[in-house]
Amino acid sequence: MLRTGVSRARSCFHRQLSTLLTKDPNRITPPDVTHPSINRDDEDGRTKLVSAIANSTNPDKSELYTLLIPTFGPYFQLAKSGIADENLLRHFIKINPGRVLDTFDLLDKHQIPNTSDEFKRDVLKKLVSEYNKNEELTIDRVIGYLNQHFDSIEELHFQELFATLLQRRDVTQMDSFISNVGVDTNLLLKELFENFDDPLAKFALMRSFQCWFKEPESIKPWIYAVILDILNFRSQQFLVIYDKAGCKLNIDELNDKVIKYIIESKIDVKAENLVLRKELIEVLGIAQNNLGEALKQFQKYESYCKYGISNVQVAMVKAISYQAIKQDKEIFKTMAETMIPPDLTIQLLQVLIILKSYFNPNDGLTLYNDYVNGVSGVVKDGSSQKGLLTQSAILGFLMNNDREFAFLLFDKAVENGIIVDESEIATTKKLFKAYSDCFVEDENWDTSARLKMKDVVLNYVENIGALQVKLLASIEEGM
Known part of the structure; x- marks a missing residue:
């Protein structure tokens, strides 16, 4: 009975953490500090023990700190x-x-020379999290x-920082x-194109390109196609950001230098x-209004x-x-018709229906009727082939101020099941809205x-078959 009482008394006794200081700090192990007999509330002992371990060469330092300093x-x-x-x-x-303190405060207060790569990576991880x-x-x-500790940034950290910069909308910090x-070019491009719909991402791409273009031969040809597309057809989406960032871009x-x-x-x-x-021809012939140079390049390609x-x-x-409509020159219409390739694509039919309709809406309607029943009605990416041709025909009558027939054409297309998808019907209705908006002030x-x-019509033609940047990027880089 006496022995049992002594045993119980001993089980209720807890040693202070400081008692571990009697051991060689190089030999203290995690089981030592987690032993049931140790009083974990011994704050003074904790401080002394941690200091002793810090000044030792104990191989279990990291685990001991985790246990001693939760x-x-x-x-x-x-x-x-x-x-x-x-x-x-x-x-x-x-x-x-x-x-109270952030990571930079801790680094400034405790400057340890020659830290390990693991330490630097952990610090960067915490800095990214704090940012x-x-x-x-x-x-x-x-x-x-x-830049002080790394040659380039890892993918995960770059993604996190870039996403935060997009969210904050701070153009100066983005710039x-x-x-x-330092970032791998392919990694940068991947993030830029995944967020390409954001004007801030376009700004970031253009700022990067300005730097890359100092060595033009290092840039992949498909990137030049994207840059031409942005400069000539999407510039209004990011120019205001250049102004906010205080950057210059002529x-x-x-x-001109890229071309x-x-x-x-x-x-x-x-x-x-x-x-x-393909992009160069459209840039020269549409955005630059230089049909002569576009034809010169086309003949070279032929x-x-x-x-x-x-x-x-x-x-x-x-x-x-495009130029036939813009300049109101029927001779350009004739020129375009003589250059039609043998295989008619949906995009080409769209252009031709609008072109013919501009000068004679009945000619556009005839072309529409010739082909609409022979193309697909399957909706893909919000449009079907039948729907695209119908939109072009409707636009042809609207640009001739014949809303009544345009609406009749739309009504019949819905009634006859030529366009049935709700989103495609909504898209087509937007053409009537665009027409009505033209009368707002006059x-x-x-x-x-x-x-x-x-x-409105010129903008519609410009966007027919326009470069699908995100799709191109995914194909070219396997993103």
């Missing part, structure tokens, strides 16, 4: 005598809630640490990040660069690069049709509304 509170006591152990500082950086959560932290401090951080000058490099380097005539050839020539020919017909067709509607 919260950030002990930092303030230990910091009084300084923290010179990398593992201890690393532990405090990991568990720091950031309410994502703290809007007062600027990207420049993170960039400074990145600083893109201009100053679009015309950069555009000159493409033509002089002859990268456009390489068989695999079909997308670039002679020296026949691969995919029918696709380039469609782009040429589109450019001529009820007179001839003085104002006609010109506004002409701009």
